[in-house]
Amino acid sequence: MRALRFLLLALALGISAPALAQEGTPRGVVSAEELEAATMRQGGMISGRVTLPDQAAANLIQPAGQAWRDFHNRTLTWVGGVAILGMLGVLVVFYLTRGRIRVEGGLSGRTIPRFNLLERANHWMVATSFIILGLTGLNLTFGRFLLLPLVGPETFTAISEAGKIAHNYLSFPFTLGIVLMLLLWVKDNIPNRLDIEWFKQGGGLIGKGHPDSKRFNGGQKMVFWLTILGGGAVAVSGYLLIFPLQGTTVADMQLAHTVHALVGVLMIAAMLAHIYIGSIGMEGAFDAMGSGQVDLNWAKEHHNLWTQEQLAAGRVSGIPGAEAKPAE
Amino acid sequence: MARLKFLCDSDRCIECNACVTACKNEHEVPWGINRRRVVTINDGRPGERSISMACMHCTDAPCAAVCPVSCFYTTADGVVLHDKDLCIGCGYCFYACPFGAPQYPRLGNFGGRGKMDKCTYCAGGPQEDNTRVEYTQYGSNRLAEGKLPICAEMCSTKALLAGDGEIIASIYRERVQTRGYGSGAWGWRTAYRTTVGA
Amino acid sequence: MLIKRSDGRAAKQRLASVYQGLSSGGMDRRGFLKQAGVAGAGLAALSTLAPRMAEAAPSGAMGVINHQQPVQRIKNICTHCSVGCTVTAEVQNGVWVGQEPTWESPINRGTHCAKGAAVRELVGGERRLKYPMKLVNGRWQRLSWDVAIQEIADKMIDIRARTGSDSIFWLGSAKFSNEGAYLFRKFAAMWGTNNVDHQARICHSTTVAGVANTWGYGAQTNSYNDIRNSKTMIIMGGNPAEAHPVSLQHVLAGKEKNRANLIVIDPRYTRTAAHATEYVRIRPGTDIPVIWGILWHIFENGWEDKEFIRQRVYGMDDVRREVAKWNPAEVERVTGVPGAQLRRVAEMFAKERPSTLIWCMGATQKTVGTANVRAFSILLLATGNVGGEGNGANIFRGHCNVQGASDFGLDVATLPAYYGIDETAWRHWARVWGETFESMRARFDSPQMMHTPGIPTTRYFDAATMPVNPETGLAQRSNYKGMIVFGHGGNTVTRMPDAVKGLEALELLVVADPHPTTFAVLSGRRDNTYLLPIATQFECSGSRTASNRSVQWGSKIVDPIFESRTDYRVMYHLAEALDRAAERRNMPIRFREPMFRYIEVRDGEPVPESILREINRGAWGTGYTGISPERLKLHMQHQDKFDIVTLRARDDAPPEIRGDYYGLPWPCWGTPEMRHPGTHILYNTNLHVKEGGGTFRARFGVERNGETLLAEGSYSKGSDIRDGYPEFTVAVLKRLGWYDELTAAEKAVIAEIGQGLGGEDRVSWMTDLSGGIVRVALEHGCSPFGNAKARANAWNLPDPIPVHREPIYTPRTDLLAQYPTLPDRRGFRLPHLGQSIQARSHQLVRDFPLILSTGRLVEYEGGGEETRSNKWLAELQQDMFVEINPRDAAARNIRDGQWVWVRGPENNARVRVKAMVTERVGPGVVWMPFHFAGWFMGEDQRRKYPQGTDPIVLGESANAVTTYGYDPVTYMQETKVTLCQVVAA
Secondary structure (H helix, E strand, O other): OHHHHHHHHHHHHHHHHHHHHHHOOOOOOOOHHHHHHHHHHHOOOEEOEOOOOOHHHHEEEOOHHHHHHHHHHHHHHHHHHHHHHHHHHHHHHHHHHHOOEOOOOOOOOOEEEOOOHHHHHHHHHHHHHHHHHHHHHHHHHHHHHHOHHHHOHHHHHHHHHHHHHHHHHHHHHHHHHHHHHHHHHHHHOOOOHHHHHHHHOHHHOOOOOOOOOOOOOHHHHHHHHHHHHHHHHHHHHHHHHHOOOOOOOHHHHHHHHHHHHHHHHHHHHHHHHHHHHHOOOEOOOHHHHOOOEEEHHHHHHHOHHHHHHHHHOOOOEOOHHHOOOOOO | OOOEEEEEOOOOOOOOOHHHHHHHHHHOOOOOOOOEEEEEEOOOOOOOEEEEEEOOOOOOOHHHHHOOOOOEEEOOOOOEEEOOOOOOOOOHHHHHOOOOOOEOOOOOOOOOOOOOEOOOOOEOOOOOOOOHHHHHHHOOEOHHHOOOOHHHHHOOOOOEEEEEHHHHHHHHHHHHHHHOOOOOOOOHHHHHOOOOOO | OOOOOOOHHHHHHHHHHHHOOOOOOOOOHHHHHHHHOOHHHHHHHHHHHHHHHHHHOOOOOOOOOOOOOOOEEEEEEOOOEOOOOEEEEEEEOOEEEEEEOOOOOOOOOOOOOOOHHHHHHHHOOOOOOOOOEEEEOOEEEEOOHHHHHHHHHHHHHHHHHHHOHHHEEEEOOOOOOHHHHHHHHHHHHHHOOOOEEOOHHHHOHHHHHHHHHHHOOOOOOOOOHHHHHOOEEEEEOOOHHHHOHHHHHHHHHHHHHOOOEEEEEOOEOOOOHHHOOEEEOOOOOOHHHHHHHHHHHHHHHOOOOHHHHHHHEEOHHHHHHHHOOOOHHHHHHHHOOOHHHHHHHHHHHHHOOOEEEEEOHHHHOOOOHHHHHHHHHHHHHHOOOOOOOOOEEEEOOOEOOHHHHHHOOOOOOOOHHHOOOOHHHHHHHHHHHOOOHHHHHOOOOOHHHHHOOOOOHHHHHHHHHOOEOOOOOEOOOOOOOEEEEEOOOOOOOOOHHHHHHHHHHOOEEEEEEOOOOOHHHHOOOOOOEEEEEEOOHHHOOEEEEOOOOOEEEEOOOOOOOOOOEOHHHHHHHHHHHHHHHHHHOOOOOOOHHHHHOOOOEEOOEEOHHHHHHHHHHHOOOOOOOOOOHHHHHHHHHOHHHEOOOOOEEOOOOOOOOOOOEOOOOOOOOOOHHHOOOOOOOOOOOOOOHHHOOOOEOOOOOOEEOOEEOEOOOOOOOOOOOOOOEOOOEHHHHHHHOOHHHOOHHHHHHHHHHHHHHOOHHHOEOOOOOOOHHHHHHHHOOOOOOOEEOEEOOOOOOOOOOOOOOOOOOOOOHHHOOOOOOOOOEEEOOEEEOOHHHHOOHHHHHHHOOEEEEEEOOOOOOOOOHHHHOOHHHHOOOOOOEEEEOHHHHHHOOOOOOOEEEEEOOOOOOEEEEEEEEOOOEOOOEEEEEOOOOEEEOOEEOHHHOOOOOOOOOOEEOHHHOOOOOEOOOOOOEOOOOEEEEEEEO
16 A cells, blocks of 8 residues: 555656656745855845835845955954054164254254145144044054953943044044145145156155255155045045945945055055154154244255245245355 | 754745744834844745844854954853943944844934844843843843743744754754755855755 | 853853753744753743742843733734734733743744734834824814713714614624624614624625535635645635735645645735745636636546535536636636646646645635635535545635624624524524514614615715615615724725715714724815724733634733723713613614623623623524633633644543634534534534534525435434435424424423424524524534535526626726626615626726736735834835836836836826836736825825824825726625726826
8 A cells, every 4th residue: 555655656756747847846946055155156145125115134145244354354454554563663664774864954043934824724633633533443443452451341442432433523624624635735736747856866865865846745745645535535435434324235335444444554554654754753844834934944955946936935034144055 | 052043944934024023022122123134035036035034143253253342242052142331333243244133223323323233032131131221222031031032933934943053953954854845044154154954 | 252240141051951952943842842851841940930030130120021020921812814823911010011922822833923923012002092082173182982972872863863774884893802793783783774894895705605605604614724734725816925924834834744735826926926836827807717727627637526526516517517618728818827737736636635725815806706716616626625634615814803703794684693684583683682573673774674785895985975766876765874983994995086975975984993094084074073992802802713713712911001992892882872862862762771681791891701602692503602701711721732733622631621623613513511622624524513523504405406405425424314414493303203302491492482483393403592403413413504515506696607707997808798797787785887887998908008906915904004003013014015017117117116106997096106116916917005095196194193193104095096896796896906007106
């Protein structure tokens, strides 16, 4: 009896199986594992339909999160670490070998105005917000390793929470300052032939002598454009992150974060150099953004062409006699 | 010690959304926060499958890995929980999560999204079990009462399984053996680096 | 890193051994523990866990549940669909604080759908109607219950005095408990009208008419659980994955365990179809050709069950003649289904038995609804698939108590328990109520109206506006002037623009409901409109009948919230107020005394148990007589003792329920003391009648044209009559020589009843209040209702053998000459247009080329007012939409998610909805869910709701664009096939 039933079953299967094969099973064959593996390989997401208005909810599985995690936990840590620590190292070595760059002719006691109040105020607004943005940003990547063990979780959260708020709100002065900088200084920062020469001579930092330079030399122009373009990139990507999923997808946000973080750490590294050269790295440089008045000799050495213009316009102040050497 | 997991048998799931409203009911989850949701792929075509998805309580959870304040922790049973008092609402876990689990009370609100919220496997949070403060922040703690997540307990077709990974996998495998088909365990490869096995 | 501020984790780890590996998959918690080998200890631990935890945790109160206080667990039944899921509520201090799975319920086994899992919110009640209100010059005003009820009563009596009792329409509800439904039907009877109806009209009235005319009773023959036994299932015109999600637990279990065929026949690739082993897409409105197409292969190949047909079916040869016309080519021409596919379906259904046919509103809401149901029944009969485990007509009904409300006669053509409205029926119920037939007759406008079916809810607005004229218009004394609505949405009936006019014509509109409903905002009414806040079934006790005829007792979880009151109390209050109003006008009619003569009333609140006992005394016709409140409560208490497949209480059950079927599915013969177990599977001859067995009901005489209508050689197990027999009357008992087995007391009751019926010989099993006739029949192993053949030919219906008739609005005008709808006719006091409307299709199809069909979403129910007010559900469906095939969308430049207008062919109707571009629907077909309201033809009506009662989600109603079209037998509306056009908004 059982054998008979088995035979019938086999017959039934034998008849129906080809029929099914021809028609294709109406349910279709779906393999979660294959789909997931394929999505991991090829990128993208497994998505479908949800009735919720939040269409982000329609994404079932997005393996891209793994890639972002790898970026955040590995790439960013390394890039950031290497860039920042590397730059610090370079600066230390540079300081030890080259020492403070002095004004060769000594200070003249005469000054010419280099940056007006608006320019300086704007610079310091950008600089202050950048430093806080940088520190609070670094905190999100490195704080848990460096700060958390020191202060404990509650304090660390308090710091990070305040940091996050500061980071979000300081983006506004930072962005505003970047825009102002662009308007104020772009005319003096258009790259030209002199810059090539300036770079050829190593900006005078490495070799001897001072290449010709107008108001901004090649190095400064680089900082300017790094600030404008990098600042623009972190601002745009940052605002995308502040307004999550407003016209963006998770993938967009992952990309935005990647850009934001990478540009951020590179800018921090670059700005370390900028800070160095503008402070302890070079005699007389700080005054430009401090009082706004620079020593004539400093100006002649580093911005000879610009200084001539200024002198011609009679913008120099102080006692002429105090001048040690006439200008070339 | 158990290793608690979720497994959605998409050959049983009918997108009835009981898991979603049961969760809302159990934890009084506010409008706009969906700790669990049902996604239908190939909607309206052969190959249509509905899958109930929430936090999968991953092994080596990406959310925990990227959290800048380390507010996540994994219980002895493999449940991934977080401490809302430590969370700063930065959204990193949301970028990293392969399942879209992290939810924010004020999505899109400038300056702060509020504390991240997600499925707790009905296991509450770091507060003392079944206290008001725990309930307000995380919802009820069924695990502490010896119960399983309400979504799986109330699933209309018993498609959503919750419990020890080994045991739900064996229940699933038994089903596949009985009926002769199965789409596999959604998200297992991503969450647990394993498949449900045949 | 683990940051735990308490020792809670230690407690968790202790408990880990208990919950380790607990799983709800494939088994319940209990079953799991058994498998895990910790059954004894584990179970004990689970039951005492909560309090122990509470002791361990010394801290303050919980957000929802205070774990330090005792939690009361109360069981009630989900108030949404007809599956009958048990809801376990956790109550503290009179507040419903939590909901737990009910593992022990054999029906839902702990599970719910989105609605069931969210029912706690219904008594959270943010958006509930909080106190009685009325419209005064277009503004809602609060008033007290006493004032509201008395004003309503005065106006009702005034209308009655001027235009008669038939001018008030009593619209009841499938949300009533059985007791509420019965009381409401009784109220209408005492008012003196048959104008009383409820939602069954618009969901399964055609099913009731169709299957009752085939084999006796209008109900699901088997049960959800029994589907686990099926080897082939056809789901046709139903989407239980959304409409009855928990039923899919049983369907899919059967499919998996038996490797069963699951065939879904539907115009739409539904969530149910996604689980089918075979999906058949048909053109909407061609169910009969599809069924005949299947039968064509069955007859052609001789796959029919010849012995079953010979013994138990009348008129199958007439069916063969009709089926012969439906060869594969013609079927494909009309339905679009290839012959090879139907052959495969036919072979599976006929050969891989047991086979069951599951249907829902896709079959019933049609101009050919009754004929569809008849065709389905005939397919089951031809393949011998009725009356056994795993087969049968598994009709999934809609609302939680639509079966019970139908059983208790919320219907224009019957008194409770399907007695009809002839003199015998009225005499029976008058006797149960302690009234005389004459006193009941005096309550009607005329003696004739007492026996004339009333006007169904699908046409109430026509009855309010159509001129009175017995030949061409409304055939009763007056138009509808007043309407009393209990628990019913205003957007559930087609032709809403016409409904607006009807509502505006009414002098009085009373809406008694937990929510204002669409009735409150749809029309431009400015006065004489009352809203009464009614408690949900969670706020009162009572029994409800699930689709499978199992009756379950729900216990009150919390007291009615705000000022809401129970249906029972409001009806009692209204009866009293009507008495006062009538007294003032010196009208002799009274209500309170005749209605509540035998019903216990405590503090103005009629006691449901006592109402059910009155039902037990009178409802012999459906065997509700054995279903006492005490037995039902025992079943709820011992739910875990019932088998999940057979629904029978196992041997370990307490003796007072042992052997019972869960919920005593009717017929539950005799008195409660006789302990009939109920009837799990109708017409099952493999069981003794006393064990739930039965035969087809002898309802239509004993012979026709010389051919017997009684079964031949088929009888239920243990029957003393080994052949067919007619229904039992005293005359039959006498002929069988069993008359003297009646006791003297029984004989005395029968003799007295006989006086009104023209002799005691005419007293039947239905009208014998002593129950003696039923008792004696059962003693002999006989079905009290006889043993007949099922009718393949139902000669009393417009189409005795179902024939294909094109929908009234059809794009296939080429088929109209061959398959026209019925000619214009009259019925239910109204004209009923058929061919004269259908003829319009020729002109319309150019401007309205798409077929419009409607249906259900899992998150919402019915008119949707209640579910759209539930924040947990509303969040999941926030926009009304129309499904449209990518091809049709592309042709109209419509993108997914875009706003579109759907225009209908009547009343310049149009609705603004979102497009969902999807292959769920085929080309040429669009589909809309019917749960939305609150927008009407582009206008947002939110401001018209009383403040704070507007549902969270509003949207256009599908029925604003649905059209004319009624089933000739029941006036079921056509919601599944009409024409429309979709344009970008």
